Amino acid sequence: MVLASSSEDAAPVIFAMKALKISKIYTLGFKTSSTLARNAPPIEQFNSLESLQRARSGANESAAPFVMVSTLGPAKSSIVRLLLRAFARNGQNDGSTSNKRVFLDLAHAADRxxxxxxxxxxxxxxxxxxxxxxxxxxxxESMRLLVGQNVPYSFVRLASGN
Structure with missing residues (x-):
């Protein structure tokens, strides 16, 4: 699922999902251009409660979105939170990381x-x-490819101050 306010913001995410061979892409907040939709998996825009219900009614876990990427700014964070709750697992968080879904927030900095x-x-x-x-x-990944050195992810996060 891609949440963005424009197709320009969503383009890198959709291209990445194409490369990952995601079976279906749901969108919210923008109209998908024909250039973006070319050679892409089926793209369905959430434009009504019915389309949201169709995505949720895929009761089996494979039908529901397992990757949610948001480029929406802080002013629209309530929409993002609503969708996170709408697609919450029925059994809640069982602590197992092997079948967790991913939420990637590309818009927010480290704020409240x-x-x-x-x-x-x-x-x-x-x-x-x-x-x-x-x-x-x-x-x-850049350091690994350019220099041939494996740098721990945790070290990079620490060095960047996050």
């Missing part, structure tokens, strides 16, 4: 709203990651 959203994501059965996590992972 981001922390609250991450807590809601965790309680809803999503593993929350922020923009700092994404930047640290990119740094680790």
């Amino acid at each position: 709203q981001a922390i609250e959203t991450a807590e809601i994501a965790d309680k809803s059965g999503f593993a929350p990651y922020g923009a700092a996590d994404s930047a640290a992972f990119t740094t680790v």
Whole structure:
């Protein structure tokens, strides 16, 4: 599921989901351009309560979204929180990390709203990651590819001050 206010904000996420061969992409907050939709898996826009219910009614875990990426700013964090709660696991968080879903918040810095959203994501059965996590992972992979050195992810996070 991609939450964004424009297709330009969503483009990198949709291209990444294409590369990961995600079976269906749900969107909210923007109209998908034909360029983005080309060679993509089916894209369904949430434009009514019925479309949201269809996604939720995929009662089996494989039908419900397992990756939620938000580029919505702090002013729209209530929408993100609502969707996290709407797609919460029925059994709540069982502590097992092998079948956790992922919530990636690319819009928030480390502020109070981001922390609250991450807590809601965790309680809803999503593993929350922020923009700092994404930047640290990119740094680790870049160093591994460019220099041939494996740098621990935790060290990069610590060195960046997060």
